[in-house]
Amino acid sequence: MKRFTLxxxxxxxxxxxxxxxxxxxxxxxxxxxNFYLAQREKTEKKYQxxxxxxxxxxxxxxxxxxxxxxxxxxxxxxQLAYAGVQTIGIINVGQGIYALTSPNVDASFYNMxxxxxxxxxxxxxxxxxxxxxxxREARAKRLSLFYSSTLLAIQYFLNAxxxxxNGKIKNIYIFLGGINSIVxxxxxxxxxxxxxxxxxxxxxxxxxxxxxxxxxxxGANLSFRF
Numbered sequence: 001m002k003r004f005t006l007x008x009x010x011x012x013x014x015x016x017x018x019x020x021x022x023x024x025x026x027x028x029x030x031x032x033x034n035f036y037l038a039q040r041e042k043t044e045k046k047y048q049x050x051x052x053x054x055x056x057x058x059x060x061x062x063x064x065x066x067x068x069x070x071x072x073x074x075x076x077x078x079q080l081a082y083a084g085v086q087t088i089g090i091i092n093v094g095q096g097i098y099a100l101t102s103p104n105v106d107a108s109f110y111n112m113x114x115x116x117x118x119x120x121x122x123x124x125x126x127x128x129x130x131x132x133x134x135x136r137e138a139r140a141k142r143l144s145l146f147y148s149s150t151l152l153a154i155q156y157f158l159n160a161x162x163x164x165x166n167g168k169i170k171n172i173y174i175f176l177g178g179i180n181s182i183v184x185x186x187x188x189x190x191x192x193x194x195x196x197x198x199x200x201x202x203x204x205x206x207x208x209x210x211x212x213x214x215x216x217x218x219g220a221n222l223s224f225r226f
Contacts, residue, residue: 054099058092061085062151069163076166079159083173086155094148097207102140103133135198142195143207146187153180 065086072078108129112121156177160170188205195204 052096052100054092054096056096058089058094058096061089061092062155063089065089066155069159073164076169079166080169083159086159087152090151090155091148093151094144097147098140098144101136101143101207103136105133108133131194131198135192135194138192138195139199139204142187142191143205146184146205147207149180149183149187153177153184156180 065082065084065088068082068085069079072082112118112129154177156173159165160173160177165173188203191199191201191204
């Protein structure tokens with residue numbers, strides 16, 4: 001009888017431990033969601049900025065670089081300095097295009113977590129969200145590189161041919177313009193598999209052109225493509 005009582009008490013203790021562990025795991029899952037939401041709220045307050053600041057600063061540097069380059073036609077040193085300003089401006093424009101077209105991964109999963117209509121997501125829904133993020137990220141990187149390399153190629157060819165550049169650096173501009181032209185053509189036609197799957201195989205070079213898809217949007221709502 002004592003042995004049976006001990007076995008029974010041991011079984012009750014085991015069940016109690018299992019229930020306690022299950023509650024702890026469930027509590028951690030809930031607290032991890034709350035922790036994520038709290039961290040996101042802190043991040044949103046801390047990192048608010050003008051999404052167009054790269055485009056604005058890049059455009060300003062590009063303009064200053066071109067005006068300065070034309071004015072300093074008698075000085076090769078100043079021309080190189082202003083060529084550097086041109087390059088920095090164009091790179092900033094590319095970064096601005098990336099900032100405006102790249103997906104907000106945090107926001108996409110935040111919307112999933114805070115959607116009160118859904119208590120659980122299927123594998124297909126999670127995969128779709130990941131695909132959406134992957135395709136938009138690939139497209140943002142491609143467009144950023146395309147516009148940066150295209151503008152750099154145009155700028156270097158202008159410096160070499162239209163502007164009165166020093167003969168010693170003219171060949172360098174032509175070489176750099178050719179390299180950037182190759183990169184530009186490649187990024188114009190090459191698409192990742194996720195891009196092809198989500199956006200199609202058409203030639204797609206218009207930034208900020210895609211409308212809202214899924215749980216979050218990006219870019220301006222323009223309806224033209226080429």
